[in-house]
Amino acid sequence: MNMRKVWAWAMAAAVCAALAGCGQTEETVEEEQYLTIGAAAEGAFDLLVNNATGQDITAFAMKTGVEETYPASMMGSEDVWKNGETAEVFYLPEETEEMEMETETDVVFQPSYQAQVTLADGSVYELTALGLEDLDGEVSLCMEEEVLYVTYTSKTSGDTVSTKEQEMAAIAQQKAMEEAEAQAESQAAQEPAQSAPAQSEPVQTAPAQQPVQSAPVEQIPEQTTEGCLTEGGGPVFN
Incomplete structure (x- = not known):
């Protein structure tokens, strides 16, 4: 009988220890803190x-695709998002007319989101293809070949999605636009120079000619009827 009591107490102690261990595990999970x-x-x-x-992050900002400029950094001035660290990011987008639109075909266009990331070395990168509605679980912010992109699990398909190719295409498009703008500015700067009339050498004008002095015209004496010859000397006027 005493042995049964001893076994009962031993079993009770084991159960309590197990419960205590589970309680500590749950408490540890709840106390895990992230950079906010x-x-x-x-x-x-x-x-x-x-x-x-691969680097610490010192600034992070987000906006919708229809907004022209990024707001101020969502991180505090003293915050450092260390490499390998997971942060909990809260983002409330600005309300815009293009957030969600239903067309006659009942197709809903989800808005696009963008993020600007500043690394510890001062370099700034942009994420242009963020489908926040499709993100399921944790997101990884990655960097390869000077391309910033994210990987995540899609809620729609359940597959792991990488936005690297989309970001590379966006970078190529931006570069092409910048080159086209630079070429247009260069052509605009050259046009005034080409259209300006060529300056010709001044034409040397001949010196003004002095008035030519003409010889005095001999005045012919007026013919009169007085003293006219009557024979062989000219006509006779009656």
Whole structure:
């Protein structure tokens, strides 16, 4: 009987120890803290983003594709998003007319989102292909060959998605646009020089000619009827 009591107490102690261990595990998970970027708000996207760029990140900003400029950094001035660290990013997009549009074909166009990332060496990169509605779980922020991109699990397909090719295409398009603008500016600068009339050498004008003094005209005496010859000397006027 005493042995049964001893076994009962031993079993109870083992169960308590197991429960205590589980409690500690749950408490450890709950206490895991992430660097917070942005502010939690109703309707905001809540993302877990791992910095896999190879460098620390010192500034991070997001905007919709229809906004022209990025807002101020969502990170504090003293914050450093270390390489390999996961941050919890809260992003509440600005309301725009093009956030979601339903057409006659009932196709819904999801808005595009962009992010600007500043690394510890001062270099700035941009993400142009962020489909936040399709992100499921943790996102990895990666850098290869001077191309910043993300990898994530798609909610729609369940596949792992990489935006590297999209970002490379966006970089190529931006470069082509910049080259076209530079060429247009160069041509515009050359046009005034080409259209300006060529300066000709001054024409030397001949010196003004002095008036030519003409010889005095001999005045012919007027013919009169007085003293006219009557024979062989000219006509006779009656």
